[in-house]
Amino acid sequence: MNHKRPDKKEIQGKNLKQKDLSLDLEYSICGQKLYTFITLVFLSLTACLAISMILGLLGAEMGLQLILKREDWLTSVLIYVVISGWLLTAVTQNPIPGVSVVVIGLSAVTHWWKAVPLSLEQVLQIIITTLVVWATTVVIFHLIRFLIASLDILFEQPLIVRTLMTGSIFLGTISGAIISLLPETTEVPLIAKIVGILTSTGLGLALMLSGCWINHCQNVPWKHPDPWRNLVLRVGSWRGTSFHNLDLSGVSLKRAKLANTNLQAKKFYRTCFQKATGVERARVDSQYLDLENLKVQKLLTNASSQDQDFRGLNLRGAYLQGADMRGFDLTDTNLTGADLKGADLRGSILICTQLAGADFQGVDLRQNILMDANLTEADLRKADLRDCILVRAQVARANFSGADITGICMEDWSISSQTCFTDVRCDYIYRRYQGQQPTNRYPVHRNFEPGEFASQFQQPENQLELVFKGEFDYTALSLTFDQLQTDKPDLNLKLQGIEQRDNLWIVKITSENPTTVENRIKEIQDAVYQGYEVTTTRLENNPLIRRIISD
Template sequence: MQVQDFLARYKQGERDFAHIDLSGAILTGVNLQDLDLTGANLTGANLSWSFLSRSKLHGACFRQADLRHANLTGANLNQAILSGANLTKADLRLANLQEADLNWAVLEEADLSGADLQGAKLDQSNLERSKLNDTQLMRAELMEANLRRASLISANLTNANLREATLESANLREAILIRTNLTEANLTGVCLRSANLSQADLHRVVLTGADLSEASLHSADLSRANLAGAYLLKTSLRKAYLLRANLQDVLLLRADLSEANLRGASLRRADLSGAYLSDTTLSETDLSEAYLLESHLIRTNLERAQMTGVCIENWHIEDVDLTKVECRYVYTDFNHANKSPTQRYPVGRDLAPGELAEQYREDSSNIEIDFAEEPNWEVLIFTLAQMECESSELTLTVKSFESAAGQYVLRLASNRLVNAKILRSRLLQIYPEMLHRFLGRRHQILGLLGIVPRQEDGSPTPDPTQSPPSKAPLGKDKQVQIYQEVVRQIEAILMSQAPEQIVDSVQRLLDYLKRQGISTEEIQKKLIGQAIARRAKRDSTFQDNLLRWEKTASEAARTSAVGSAVRLAIALLWQQPQRP
C-alpha cells in the first residue's frame, strides 16, 4: 500500500491495518495513535517523532526501523521484531514488549519505565542512560547489553541473563535480581542498595566501588568477583560463595557472612567491624590490616589465614581455632578520632607460632560470671544442677562470690577443662529461665522438700501462683516485697532473653502483679525502656534482634502491654545517633 493511501484512510477514521506492508515508508512525525498494525511489515521504515501510543503492534516487524523520539506509550509490541531498530529517546512507558526481539537495538536514553519486557531479547542492545524503573525484565536476554548509567530502580530482573553486560554507574536500587546471570558483567560503581541478588550468578563480576549496602546476596555466587572498594554495609551474604574474590578495602560493617565461603579471598584492609562470621570459611584468606572491631567469629574457619596487622578491638570469638593462623602482630585498640588502629600486640617483637591462639584460648577449669543483679541462690543451685545434667561427668563448684559497687562476680570451678566462654554463655541463658520457672513453683518445690517458708510475721508464705483470697488482701509491705522481687526477675529477663521471649515472660509477671492488685504502670513506662536501652547500647546483636522482632512479631505480641513498651523503647533508641 502506498503511504499516501494509508494516511488518507487513517484520516478518514480507519484504524485496522493489520498485516499491512509499509516497509521503507517515511512516516516522520505522523500521528498514528490507537492504530492496529498487528503483524504489519515496517522494516526499515522511518517513524521518528511519530505518535503510536496505545497502538496494537503485536508481532509487527520494525527491523532496522528509525523510531527515534517516537511516542509508544502503552503500545502493545508483544512479540514484535525490533532488532537493529533505532529507538533513541523513544517513549515506551508502560508498553508491552513481552518476548519482543530487540537484539542490537539502540535504546539510548529511551524511557521504558513500567514497561513489560518479560522474556524479551535484548542481546547486545544499547540501553545507555535509559530509564527502566519498575520495568518487568523477568527471563529477559541481555547478554553483552550496554546499560551504562541506566536507571533500573525497583526493576524485576528475576532469572534474566546479563552475562558480560555493562552496567557501569547504573542505578539498581531495590531491584530484584533473584537467580539472575551476571557472569563477568561490569558493574563498576553500580548502585545495588537494598537490591535482592539471592542465588544470583556473579562469577567473575566486576563490582569495584559498587554500593551493595543492605542488599541481599543469600547463596549468591561471587567466586573470583572483584569487589575492591565496594560498600557492603549491613549486606546479607549468608551462604554466599566468595572463593578467591577480591574484597580489598571493602566496607563490610555489620554484614552477615554466616556460612559464607571466602576460601582464598583477599580481604586486605577490609572493614568487617560488627560483622557476623558464624560458621564462615576464611581459610587461606588474606586479612592483613583488616578491621574486626566488635566482629562475631563463631566456629569460623581461619586455617592458614593471613592476619598480620588485624585490629581486633572487642572482637567476639567462640569455638575458633587460631593455632593455624599466620600472624606476626595484631592491634587491640582503635583510635576513632584519627581512624587508625593502636596498641600493637606484642610490643617490640613478633608473635611466636601459636601464641595468638594461647592468648585467646577459652579452655579452663575456672569460670568467672558477671551478674547485673545479685543472683537468687536458690535458683542458682538449680541452674548449676541443670548444667551438670546437660554435660556428662561435669561437676561445678562455687569458689567465691564478690559484690562491690553494684557489680556481682561469681567464680566457679569445674572438675575438668571446659570452654569457659560457652559455659558462661549457657549459664546466663539458663539462669533467667530457671528464675521464672522456680519462682512460679517455689511453694510446691519447698513443700516437696519438707520446707515451709514463713513471712516476717511468722505466718506461712502463700503460694505465689495462686491469687490471694479476697477476704484477706495483701498488706502494703507484702506488696512492696512482691513488687521488688518481680522487678528483679523482669530486669534479669530483659538483660538476657531474646525480644520474642521477653514479651511472653514479662507479660506473665505483669499479669501476676495485677492479680495481686499491684500497679504495673511504672514498669511499663520506665523499667522496660531503660533496661532495653542499657542492653542495646553494649550489645549490637540485641539491637539487630530488636529490629527483626519489630518486623516479624505477631499483631498480638506487638499490641500487648509489654510489646507496646518494647516498641516504644525501640523508637526512642533509634532516634539516638547510630554507630557507623
C-alpha cells in the first residue's frame, strides 16, 4: 500500500502568532526566504572582501618595505615577527612555539638595529606602529572567524563555505595590494610588486586557514555554551521563521526543516522534534528546557545519543517516545512531565531524578536505579520495572496498573492512597538495600499470589506512612503530635499505629478528612519529621523533662 506523503508546509520568513499556530507542523520548511538568504550571504562575503582589502593594503606595504629596504623596513620585520608569534600561539594553543619565534625574531632585529642609530622617538614610533598593525590584524582575524562561523550556519555543506571564503579573501587581498601599489612609481621593480601581492595574499590566506582551524578545534559555532555561537545564531536566524515566545506544547515538528529559525519559544511541553533537521543551526534558548545543549538536540531529534551523560540537565516536558536511552546517567535530571512512552531505559541511572507527571507507559525500566527519584503522578501503566531500585522514591499518586514490579527494592519509598497497583505483576520484592545490593526478600520462601501485593501495600485513602530509621523515641513522637494538634488543628491528624520492620519504624497517620492527607502530604511529612527531630533533641538535652513526662 502506498502511503501519501504529507504536504510540506512552507512557512519561511513568517513571524508566527499563537492564534494562528497549528499543532501539525510535520514536514514544515522553516527558515529564511531565498532573498533573505542571498542578502545575508552577500553581506558576509562583502564584509570578508572589505577586511581582506585592508589586509592587502597592509601586506603589500610591508612587503615593499622589506624587499626595497626602505626607511621603515625594520618596523615591517618586527611586525611580521610579532604577528607570526601570535598566530602560531593561537593555532597551536601553546605559547612556547609563538614565544620562541618572537624571541628569535627580536634577537635578529636587535642585531640589525645596532647598525642603525635610532633616537628614542623613533624607537617609540616603531613600537606603536607595530602594536597598531598587530591589533588591527587581531581584529581582522576574529572578524574572519566570525564570518566563517556565520557561513557555517547558513550553509549545510562546509566545502561551499571554504570555497566562498577563499575566493573572497583571495580577491580582496589582491585588490588591496593593487590599490596599495598604484601610487608607486615605475622605478619600483616588477619583482617587488609581485612580492608585495604575494605577501598580502599569503597573510590573508594564513589568517583564513588559521581561523578555520581554530574554529574546528574549538568546535565553533557548535560548542555550547559559547558567545560566538549565540552571536552567529542571532545573525543566522535574521528574518527567518519565528516561534519567539510562543507556547509550542503538543506541536509536532516531526521531519521539519528548522535551520535559520528563531525557536526561542516559551514552552516545549511534549513538542515533537523527532527526525527534524537543522535544530543545531536554529536560534534557541534554555528558558523551558536545555535546548541550547547540542546533545539534548540530538536526543530530541534522533531519539538517541552517543553521549549518555545527561546529569543535571533540564529535559522538562521533553517528547522522547520510543527513545533509546539504555545506560543513560540521568542523575538530578529534570524529566518532569516528559513523554517517554515506549522508550528503552534499561540499566539507566535515575538517582534524584525529577519524573513527576512523566509518561512511562510500556517503558522498559529494568534494573534502573531510581533512588530518591520523584515519580509523583507518573504514569507507569504496563511498564517493566523488574529489579528496579526504588529506595526513598516518591510514588504518591503514581499509576502502576498492569506494570511488572517483580524484584523491586522499595525501602523507604513514599506512596499514597491514590498510588494505583491495579493488576500489577509482582512475584516478590526487597525491603532493604545494603552494600549496593537489595536484600531482605519478601515473601521469603514463596512468591506473591495474584493480587496479594496490592492488598498488602495499597494504602487506605486517608492514611500516610512515615518511615523512621534506627532508635525510635515514642515519647518524642507523642509530643510532636500533641504540638501539631495545637499548631495545625485543621489537619486533624491521628496516630493510627507504629510497625517495626527490622531497624525501620513505620508510623501510620490518618486524618478525618480523606483529602487532607493527599493534598497536603509534603506539609505533613515536613511537620512530623522536623517536629520529631526538634523534640528528640530537646529531650536529649533536658533529661528532667523526660522524667517528668514519664512520671
